[in-house]
Amino acid sequence: MAARRPITDDDRRRVAELHAQGLSRNAIAKEIKRSQATVSKLAAELGLSFRRERTAEATRAKVLDAKARRAALALDLLGDAERLRRQLWEPCTLVKIGGKDNVATEHPLPRPLFDDQLRIVQATGLAVERHARLVELDADTGHDNARSLLGALLGGLQAKHGTDPE
Known part of the structure; x- marks a missing residue:
């Protein structure tokens, strides 16, 4: 030791x-x-x-900071989804490398190939789902307010009738 x-x-x-x-x-x-x-x-x-009050206050501040960061990320993901979606129908360039000298040849296309469009749609959907999940995570459902109201009501009834919940 x-x-x-x-x-x-x-x-x-x-x-x-x-x-x-x-x-x-x-x-x-x-x-x-x-x-x-x-x-x-x-x-x-x-x-x-x-004191626990200071710890609780710091914890509340961290929770609020995290919520703000998630909101910013959710907006970024929505923007990413919009940019990805626009690529579906935009002209692009197909680059092929081949031949004995590995020469790159460019072929302009009116829009991405089907397989590329499929991947764009999948990536767009993923960005939208993640956006929605972050928004849902921080949505105010009102449960805390209802819980607080019910707790106050129960406390008032107990005080009025002199009952103890235990």
Whole structure:
């Protein structure tokens, strides 16, 4: 078993400093290369706490950031689908390489070959499906509001009638 490093005044100072910056216990532990238990011990010694409210607030912010990123990605996917769809009927150039000298020859076409059109349609469909999935993922279904309303109603009824749900 490796010998434990003694806790130093520098460790205490860094914990206080990083805590003041709003870092979590885990982030501080990683930063100062100490265990989470050591950071908790130092924080308690310094009269610092890692309140759950701050963690919950940070989590809500990350959830909102992720939702915004998914919305931007969904728009990009829809744009990709539109660009792919337009290629179905656009003129294109078929390039063939062959002969003993591997010479490239170009053949203008009024639209892509059938196999290429099929792949374009498949890619377009995939982009549209992914767009729809991202939009559905972040859709406000109203379930949270209904749950909150029912919880408030139940709490009011219990308060009025003096009943306890347990």
